Amino acid sequence: MTETSPATIITFVAYIACVFVLAGLSHRLLATKSFLGEYFLGSRGLGSWALAFTFAATAASGGSFTGFPSLIYSYGWVLAFWIASYMVAGVCSMGVLGKRLNQVARKTGAITIPDVLRDRYDSTALALFATSTIIFFTVCNLIAQFKAGALIIEETFNLPADWGYSAGLIIFAVTVVFYTAYGGFRAVVWTDVLQGIVMVLGITLLLPVVLRQGGGMESINRKLRDRPPTLVTSVPGAYNDLVIQARGQLDTAGLIYRHPQRANAPLEIRWDPGVGAEQRFIEVFLATDGDGQPTTTGNDVKGAIEQHPRLGPRFRVSFPYDNNEIVTDRFGQSTERGATGIVGLDGARGTERFVFLRGDEVLFGPGRSARGEPFHPLGMAISFFFMWAITGMGQPGTMLRLMAFKDSRTLKRAILTVTGFYSMIYLPLVFILVAARVLIPELNAENSDKAMVLVATRVVGDMGLAYQILGAVLVAAPFAAVMSTVDSFLLMISSGLVRDIYQRTINPRVSDRTVKRASYATTVIVGILVTLLATRPPDFLQRIIVFTGSGFAATFLCPIMLGLYWKGMTRQGALSAMVGGFVVMVGFFLPTLFGGSRIDLLGFHPNLWGLIVSFGLGFLVSKRTGPAPAHLVDRYFYKLSSPQPSHSTEDGRQSRVGGSA
Amino acid sequence: MTADSIQPRKTVDPVFRNSLRECVFLLLLWLACCLYTVTYCYLAGYLVHEPHPNATGPSIGKLVGPLTAFDRHPQSLTTPFGLGVPDWVFFGVIVPWVVAVVITVLYCLFFFVEDDLSGAGRAGENP
Known part of the structure; x- marks a missing residue:
């Protein structure tokens, strides 16, 4: 086994130091602004670069650099098809909801997604259900992300197998929990920008190195095809x-x-x-x-x-x-x-x-697992085209960022940046990990989660000082991806507990000082709890990440999307959509808890069924319980201009309460 | 005309109207990419078109009927333009990806409306 070079370790530590410096700067800024708005939403002042990188870095989680590479390593080129909807994921996930969600959040002063739901539907029950769901899915996701972070540290520093994971977990947890709790949203965004740049830089530099070592893509494909079964x-x-x-x-x-x-x-x-x-x-x-x-x-x-x-x-x-x-x-x-x-x-x-498995099987679909099951049959192919672009819209973590940008122009520039970011990350990753199958001998399913880190530390690390520094940057890339997701999720749980449950439901008169202390404390406590849960982590990170991502979308996309674009969406419709989507997702995944398989009805991923049930219930129940209260419709869909001597509205409806504009 | 009869005039919120138009455009773009990529890759890139073994009920593969005529032979693989990318990935994923990026740029330049979002409210104003 090759030792990790000092250059790799020094660069890695320098990166962590940068993150702490950014947290410190953010904490100083926090003292000069309104605590809640700044700590959880950066005072709604994100510029285009900050928005683009925090959006993309949050979406590009530990799964992007551990689970996804593991799947490419195992199944080959079919992962280009699996990830294909990222061709429109940037523009869809930001463009469909972005402008409207930002406007609505400004209108009501919302700083969390449950805030938006509470105000749009005038319902505390909806907000509490939303908060509970966010906490449930986020904790599941965080366990997987903490495992990814711990594995990266274990592998980077060559820690012994018997205690390396635990040590990696503690180092990762202390780092990420500290800077998130101390710096809040602004620190998270700034580190996201740093982490996003590291990711792009790492992948861009790694691609030519790996292709050269493999003798070019043509040669790599030939070697794969000619490998014995x-x-x-x-x-x-x-x-x-x-x-x-x-x-x-x-x-x-x-x-x-x-x-x-x-x-x-x-x-x-x-x-x-x-x-x-x-x-x-x-x-x-x-x-x-x-x-x-x-x-x-x-x-x-x-x-x-x-x-x-x-x-x-x-x-x-x-x-x-x-x-x-x-x-x-x-x-x-x-x-x-x-x-x-x-x-x-x-x-x-x-x-x-x-x-x-024959060598040529990784050059085509559907891909087969070591146990002989097809990886990406037709139903899954359709489901996964929904997964990244459509499901991506329904993530509270990314929706929150859409509430935080400065103006429309910022959003437009960020859409372009994110589209470029996704293109520079995901397709090159497929190239790199297909090549890794040739460069690194067989990894079993358990260790294939380390494939990306092994490429960065072993393949590149053997090539001299300049490449050792590159290797360090490359190791930091997946670490950055994990951290950028974890910090956002930690804040999301913290905001759910402090803002949605305590401040807006239990004690609206709570002092700023108490809110501040509670925010710091909950972030740290949640971090500790997740660390404990991650001491016995599940295999295959990507499965957990897919479950939580699908669960979020099935629960939140319908009430948010129809709430923003359909005047007829009612409180009952929104609640039905959320509960229906949540129940379907959890129910379809439930057998996996007892050693069984996920329920893929008609061969489709539960993600698709969750969305169908959620939107179906949202529409039908709203139709049955409508119309929506006029004051809410007026507030969210109309603009009031100078007084006119008339009782009727433009579309002939009567209203009781005017909306704000 | 009395004070009671004077009502503020209501117009559809322009941000809502423009956002809805953009939303429909983007969903159509997603649908077009989905239809092309899934159809092309499934038909041109699979060694076997077998049904999902773990599907509950009949799988979608069974519903569309046997597609064995489209099964690829491993030796038939080509790599267009010498880029080393399998033909089905090149035409099924990379080409539409480039087209989608171009459309995204055009969308941002010519279709996206820079609405004023600075309505009432500030962060943290509620409750």
């Missing part, structure tokens, strides 16, 4: 995974680990030449102890396959990238670690099945 196992437990490659013509579908369901069973390998190649599997019956628990290590399986008279000549067995390291003991003796861990197989489940 490969199987990578990924079962519970550390250092137990194997890479199995066919030496010649592949005549076996895959490998099945089987728990023998009895005590003191020996390790046994079966391979039946009598069945067709597509049904022929290497069956590994694991050895068990007196309690029936598996005792077989990955190394045992490797040895058994290599010594098998029929399988030995057919397959080459090695270790995934992270297992293939040299371990030096305290006497200076070095040994190859290999797969020394027990193959962790749940006796109740009994089997784990993996299939061989």
Whole structure:
């Protein structure tokens, strides 16, 4: 394993120092302005660069630099299709709601999304439900983001596997919670700008380096296509995974680990030449102890396959990238670690099945997982075109930024900047990680989350001082992405608790001083709670991020969008839309909590069903309970001009209360 | 004419009107990109057009009928203009991406209205 260079560590630490300086400057500015408006919304004064970078950096989360690269590494070019709706995500997610939401928020003085809902529908219940939902989804997302941050630090500083994750988690949590709590929204935005620049710079510099090391994209594709069929196992437990490659013509579908369901069973390998190649599997019956628990290590399986008279000549067995390291003991003796861990197989489940993937499968759709499931079938392809562009509109974190810009011209320039930003980030990432599959040997599913960081530290880090500094910038890029999302989400929870629940519902007369203390305290407490939850994080970050992003959209997009653009949207319609969308999302994901699969009705992602149910209920219930109160319609959809001697309005309706303009 | 009969004249909020027009334009742009990219990539870029195995009920792949005629052979891959990008990604994702960026620029320059947003209210004014 290559050591991380001092240049990488120094650059990384310098970056963190910059973030703290920005937090300090922001804190000084905070003292000169109205606390709430400044702490949670930057006094509605964002310029175009600040808006663009804070919007894009918040959207480009840990998923963009850990989960997304992991998926590209695993499934290949089909991820260009998976991410394709980013071609219009910038303009849609900012342009559809931006101007109108900003205007409405100014009109009512709203500084949070629950504020907007409370005022638009004149409903405290809606605001409280919105706040609760925000807290629920945000905490889920933050756990995944904290894991991403911890993994990046662990990998960057080469921390030992047994305590590296915990140390990384604490360093990450202390850094991000401190600067967010201390500096508030302005610090978050300024660091977002810094982080956005780091992301673009990192990707832009990394692309040519990786392409050159891989011999160009043509060569990379050729190497991928010509690779022998490969199987990578990924079962519970550390250092137990194997890479199995066919030496010649592949005549076996895959490998099945089987728990023998009895005590003191020996390790046994079966391979039946009598069945067709597509049904022929290497069956590994694991050895068990007196309690029936598996005792077989990955190394045992490797040895058994290599010594098998029929399988030995057919397959080459090695270790995934992270297992293939040299371990030096305290006497200076070095040994190859290999797969020394027990193959962790749940006796109740009994089997784990993996299939061989041909090299050319990563050049086309739909992509297949190590377990043989298609990654991106048609229903998912349609769903994911909704996911980034449409779902992106419904994120409270990004909507909040649309309430904070200065004027229309700022929004226009920011749309152009964000469109360029997304183009410079997402397509190059696909190129880089497709190349990474050639440059870095096999990673198992668990470690593929580290693919991007490994590219930055290992591939680039071996190339001399100039590239070591580049490597440091590149490591900072994913770290920046994670931090920029976490800081925004921490503030969102804090604002929900302090502003929406305490100040506007429980105690409207609370003093500024108390609000200030409560804001600092809640940000820190939430940070600590999430850190504790992230000590046992889930696998595959991208799944959590997709769940929370979809949940936000299914809950918030309809009441906000129809509330801004449809006069007939009622309080009951909005509440139905929010509850319906939330219930569908949680319900469709619920089986995953019990070891099952997400419900993909008709093959579509729950995201799509959540939006359909939410908009459907919002429309139908509003139609049934309408019309909306005239004073709200007047306030949000009409402008009052100089008095005229008439009772009727332009469209012939009567009104009781005039709106403000 | 008495004071009671004098009412302020109501007109549709111009920010609402312009925003709605822009909203419709952008949703149509998204729809056009979605229809083109999904159709092209699915038909031209997949080795097999198999249905979703975990789908609850019939999958969308089953609903549109068998598309095996569109299955790609691995050896048929080309990379247009020597860029190293698979043909289906180039025409299905990169070309529409460039077109979408151009339309976005035109939208911002010629379609987007710089409305005045400085209505009543300041941050933190409520409650």
